[in-house]
Amino acid sequence: MLMYTGKHPRNVYGRIHIAEDCWQKFCKESAFALYTPFIVSLASGNLKVESFRKFVAQDVCLLKIFANAFELAETNAQDDYAKHQINELRKTAINLHDSFVQEWGSYFVKDTTLNPATSKCQDFLLATASGKIDGVTAPIERTKLPAYTLGAIASFMKLYAYIGKELKGLTDHNCYKKWIENYSSDRFQDLSFQTEYLLNRLSDSFTAEELDIIETLYSQGFKHEIDFFLAQPLIQKAVVPLSGEHNLEERQLMIFSEFNFSFASVDSYVFFAEMAIAKESDKVRKEYTYTYPYEPTLKTICWREAHKNYINAYVKCIEDILATEKAENLNHKGLRKALEKVSYIEKEANLSVIKFGGLKGLKLKDIILAGERSILHDVCFEFFQTVKKKESLNADVHVLSYCWCGDLIRSTLSAGGLNGIKVHANELEFEESVCTGQILRKVESPIDKVEAFAKILESCGKGNDKKELLTVYIGDSFKDLLCLLEADIGIMVYPSPNLIDLAEHFGIRLIPLFHGVVDKQKKSVEGAETWKGGLSGILYTAISWVEIHAFLIGS
Known part of the structure; x- marks a missing residue:
């Protein structure tokens, strides 16, 4: 049987680290655990003691289930080293x-009945340790069972260790302190590490199919x-998921996002430039038959020059902005002035492309x-697909973009089943489905974008039977800052160091989204508005779209 050489590549020492590969693949999913109402309430320190007691009873039962699964794995282990190591894990x-x-x-734990979720954990772990794995019809070698069992347990251990570290220092509530200390302790972190280490050792000679089974179990x-x-169970209000606070009869949730680098992995500017250059190059190849290397076409040279001029102007503008005095508190007026300068650069760049006919001749069908x-x-895409499918959310979703052609955005969204999203962008002028080279400039700058944002809110705002709005803006660029600040909840996703520097330069407070959620939970009062209010000077940072998904919608 061939050894595995596929998606879990060997390192320089010729070993496969399946535990690290699995964590790398699924670590973002940990946000769905972190943003559960229970964990957020626990982190805030206002979880009711009654709820915590019930949880600890289930948690203690789960630890016993881990020990039982370790015991079965030890029984199936073939060599003394593996038996000894698994026994040490069981003891811990x-x-x-x-x-x-x-x-x-002990009386408290003794009388505990497993809830359905804990029972499912028990069934899953003990079935795996006994060789009864869903989806696997062929007989399973007993020698493989310890690795499969550790693959299942490792995910639990790693997630517990992650949550413990994330919660450490967030609350000093005596009731929860011991629990958090246990799971954030070096002892438990080492338990997770040793489980992963032994998993890697036991699975090093596994085949592709066997490694896939471990990944599935993980x-x-x-x-x-x-x-x-x-x-x-909770007996108090939780601020997550946001959709849980959403009352369809009273409020309208509105979600706004950029297109470039959010939905698409390539900037639309680069996309159109490459499309236009390729079209011009194809034309040259048809007109000339010589075989030596082609000289760059005039349009190619113009594109390169336009791009160089834009980058130079933008970099110089940012350097000048950062050279001004740094604000201690939100300097909204200064930020708007700075983005007015950026807006001028954006408009000049667009005008340049129009003048040299950079987009002329592109066909609508090709776009x-x-x-x-x-x-x-x-x-x-998965996040927005879930938003659109969740009827109880009834969210109004908008894309605000500097993209030159709204048709490009709409076709991209349509391919992903997102036909209902409203697109606000520039448009290309076409004659008989061929671009004339003109750009119908609607949203070409940061100032245009924030004005478009305000107009959308005004058209959907209160009046007669119209609902109160709750706005969420998700952005990843300096040019998004005005819109991010105007929204009730502004979230910067994957913020770069440069973007963080610019935001802080204008006195904007950047708070990790989870810390912001915990703070809101601390201040939450039954019936009180939790998130409403733009221009607070606070923006939240998220490391992934999964985190945003967990916050807004939940698991």
Whole structure:
């Protein structure tokens, strides 16, 4: 049987680290556990003691289930080293279990009935350790079972370790402190690490199919633990997911996003430049038959020059902006003036492209086809697909973009099943479906964008039977800052160091989204408005679209 050489490549020492590969693939999913109402309430320090007691009882049972699964894995292990190491892992799980029992009392744990989510965790782990794995019909070698069992347990351990570290220092509430300390402790972090280390060692000679089974078990373990946290009962209001606060009868949720680098992985400017240059090059090839290397066409030279001029002007503008005095508090007026300068550069760049006919001759059908075949950010698309499918959310979704052609955006969104999203962008002028070279300039600058944002809100705002608006703006650029600040919730996704410097230069406070959610939970009062209010000078940062998904919609 051939050894695996595929999606889990060997390192320089010839080893496959399946545990690290699985965490790398599924780590973003951890946001779905972190943003559960239970964990957010726990992190804020205002989780009711009654809810925490019920949770600890289930948690202690889960630790016992881990120990039982380790015991089965030890029984199936073939060599003394693996048996010894698994036994050590089992002892650590038991010690952690015993410390919780001592803290809360054995009578409390003894009378606990497993809730459905904990029961599913038990069924999954013990079935895996016994060789009963969903989707695997062929007989499973007993020698493989320890690795499969550790693959399932490793996901639980890693997620617990991650949550413990994320919650450490967020609350000093005595009731929860011991739990957080246990899972953020070096002892538990080492338990997670040793589980992964042994998993890697036991699976090093596995085939492609066997490694895929471990990856599937790891993924299933992740989902079971997320469901475990979701199942914990609360007797107080939670601020997550945002959709849980959404009252269709009173409020309208509006979500805004940029297109470039959010939906598409390539800037639309680069996309159109390459399309125009390719079209011109094809024309040259048809007209001339010589075989030596082609000289750049005049249009190619013009595109290069336009791009160089734009980059130079933009970089100089940013340098001048950062050279001004840094604000301690929000300097909205200064930010708007700075973005007016950026707006001038954007408009001059567009005018340059129009003058040299950079887009002239492009066919509408080619643009639409290219949009349908665009390389997309799947996670972003999945988020918006979920938003559109979730009827209870009834969100009004808008894309605000500097893209030269709204048809490109609409075709890209349509290919992903997102026909209902409203697009606000520039448009190309066509005659008989061929571009004249003119750009119908509607949203070509940061100032245009914030004015378009205001007009959309005005048209959907209160009046007669119109609902109160709750606006979420998701952006990733300096040019988005005005819109981000105007929204009730402004979220910067994948913020670059340069963007962070610019935001802080104008006195904008940047708060990791999870920390912001925890702070809102601390201040939450039944019936009180949690998120309403733009121009607070606060923006939230998210490291992925999965995190935004977890915050807005939940698992």
